[in-house]
Amino acid sequence: MAYIISATLFIIISYFIYKANKNTKDVKINNIQVPTKHQSSQSTLSILHLSDLHLENISISPRELAIKLSQEKPDLIALTGDFLDRKRTIPKLIPYLKVIQELQPTYGTYAVLGNHDYVLKGENLTNLISTLEQYNVVVMQNSNKTIEVNNQIINIIGIDDYSTNRSNLEKSYEQIKIGINIVLTHDPNIVLQMDNYHFDYLLAGHFHGGQIRYPKAYHLVKMGQLPRLNIVKGLHTHNDSPFYISEGLGQTGVNIRVGSRPEITYHNLAI
Numbered sequence: 001m002a003y004i005i006s007a008t009l010f011i012i013i014s015y016f017i018y019k020a021n022k023n024t025k026d027v028k029i030n031n032i033q034v035p036t037k038h039q040s041s042q043s044t045l046s047i048l049h050l051s052d053l054h055l056e057n058i059s060i061s062p063r064e065l066a067i068k069l070s071q072e073k074p075d076l077i078a079l080t081g082d083f084l085d086r087k088r089t090i091p092k093l094i095p096y097l098k099v100i101q102e103l104q105p106t107y108g109t110y111a112v113l114g115n116h117d118y119v120l121k122g123e124n125l126t127n128l129i130s131t132l133e134q135y136n137v138v139v140m141q142n143s144n145k146t147i148e149v150n151n152q153i154i155n156i157i158g159i160d161d162y163s164t165n166r167s168n169l170e171k172s173y174e175q176i177k178i179g180i181n182i183v184l185t186h187d188p189n190i191v192l193q194m195d196n197y198h199f200d201y202l203l204a205g206h207f208h209g210g211q212i213r214y215p216k217a218y219h220l221v222k223m224g225q226l227p228r229l230n231i232v233k234g235l236h237t238h239n240d241s242p243f244y245i246s247e248g249l250g251q252t253g254v255n256i257r258v259g260s261r262p263e264i265t266y267h268n269l270a271i
Helices: 002-023 062-069 087-101 122-134 188-193 218-223
Strands: 028-034 044-050 076-080 109-112 137-139 143-149 152-158 180-184 201-204 234-238 241-245 263-270
Touching: 028 241, 062 087, 076 180, 076 201, 087 122, 109 152, 109 180, 122 137, 188 201, 188 241, 201 263
Parallel strands: 028 263, 044 076, 076 109, 109 137, 152 180, 180 201, 201 241
Antiparallel strands: 044 263, 143 152, 234 241
16 A cells, blocks of 8 residues: 555655646746736837846757747847856857847847846856857946937836845946936846836846746745845836836746746837
């Protein structure tokens, strides 16, 4: 009898792990119409948002990513951190960057780093940044860049990782022009510190949608106030300003997902 129970439990657990791993290959593509104060505008900015590749635990190949991205041509690409956390994984990043580069976004590709990227130190971190830059990715560490789209000034603001105490809001907003503020950051908890720093839209990642939700991502409570409010994915607002938390493409820890799926997101922002 004990043998039958043990065998049954083994089958159930094995099936659960199989399904949870299979979920990591089931990438969803979301199209978000961003509610902004510029909704009456006839112009839009299309932003492709990729986050949390975690190349040590990713189930989508560069070729598969290329196929999924082939149907759209974004105006701008935003990468919101956690590419990897081991120096030996840096070469694995290159084919993914080639896929992104081939999209040739009109207004460029911009990235911020996440807490896992900062596991790298010294020349290894420098190597990661230079690899990104080699493939035309602008890496933003508490900095901003202004672009002009259909005579509209747009400030792209890259706030460094909040969870590792690298965020500097004053420096990130230094000398920005009057226009639309699009913020890229890794840890979305920073929005709760931004009452005096206006943004029209903020893109982040970090939480993986919980990665394992049962039914809530209780294990994320130590990761800040937003998870304690069960805000771990999707579109939200703070002080009437919208922000979006991607579930990311890769996984961390173990390569399984329960109650979450890898995500590619297109944001259409009225400007």
